Amino acid sequence: MRARLPADLPLLLAFDLDGTLIPDQGREVPGPTAEALSRLRALGVRLAIITGRDTPPRAVREAVQPDAIATNNGGRVEIGGQLHAEAQFTPAELEAVLAHELEDARIAVFTADGLYVDLPPGHAPEPWMQARGYRPLAEAPREGILKVGFYHPGVADFAARLRESHPHLVLTGAQPPYSEFLTVTPVGAHKGAALTLIAQALGLSLERTVAFGDSDNDQAMLELAGYAVQLGTLPLLAPHAHEQLAGPEALGAYLHELADRLEGRG
Known part of the structure; x- marks a missing residue:
């Protein structure tokens, strides 16, 4: 049976950056997405950025205000602005x-x-x-x-x-x-491991996580999340996705709809 998108709390949303939360090589979150994330934060939804980049752009941090950030494909994890885990090469x-x-x-x-x-x-x-x-x-x-x-x-x-x-x-x-x-x-430095660490640190089970990604480095994260949303149509990710969106331009409306559903349960 395919999982259903959770419509109640607690909930953790984890986003890849390029091609997912922002356009490829972009530096700002599109307006509709930023507005939806603000609504979701106000409802008590926890937010995480899990990216291959070594640091998210400042404008993205300010728009998302994430509870956790994992960079370097999940190898470095910060919770609440504090270093939580870091994988290094020998x-x-x-x-x-x-x-x-x-x-x-x-x-x-x-x-x-x-x-x-x-x-x-x-x-x-x-x-x-x-x-x-x-x-x-x-x-x-x-x-x-x-x-x-x-x-x-x-x-x-x-x-x-x-x-x-x-x-x-x-x-x-x-x-x-x-x-x-x-x-x-390094060993263990992938987005699936980062999602697991972040969920544990925030006191949530993986069943209460929704992961969003578009490329091969998101595969482990989509596999482990309770609900997986693929951005784009990369064939490699399709077997692991419960749902597909066309790209970052479709994310804002999707998140607003989720906020509507959560508000309806309030």
Whole structure:
């Protein structure tokens, strides 16, 4: 029997960012979505952001006012603004991840408060790299690393090799819709684990969670949530979704409808 969307409290809503809560590479929550989230907060709904980014934009934080934020694909979890859990590579794992065969790949290495980038000759940094104030990869520490990203047409082959040699690491991307982008995070650093930690910290069962996502790194979160809403039509996620929305532009109306239902139970 397929689960039904809960229409009473307690309730935790967990959102991916890009392609879900905001348009891809966006920096603001659309107005209708922000208005619906404000209604839901006032009703007592708990809110979480669970993203592959290393930090949500300030405007997004202000619009959502989340009870919890998980970044780096779930590897770093904050509850009420305080660090709750953080997964880091061991030096040996980091060495294996960086021992790649991707000639002229762009590589980004993330710590909790730093970004280190290796750009091939002739490649300009992305705007988000410039905004973060990146430093050369050669200056990156060998401890405290939370996430490594690769940008290269050959990431799928590298991902297959790394999965074979280090199956405990978490790999996302290297397939549609991110065929040339691979993210690697430490063992246990995935969105499903983050959703579980957040629900436990807020005193909720997973049955009282609703997860929203659009890409392969959301799969674990959608699998574990009591109710799963897919944004878009990625075939990989369809078997795990109870419901589908066209994209971020449809989310506001959906959340307003949920708020209407909760108010009707009051």
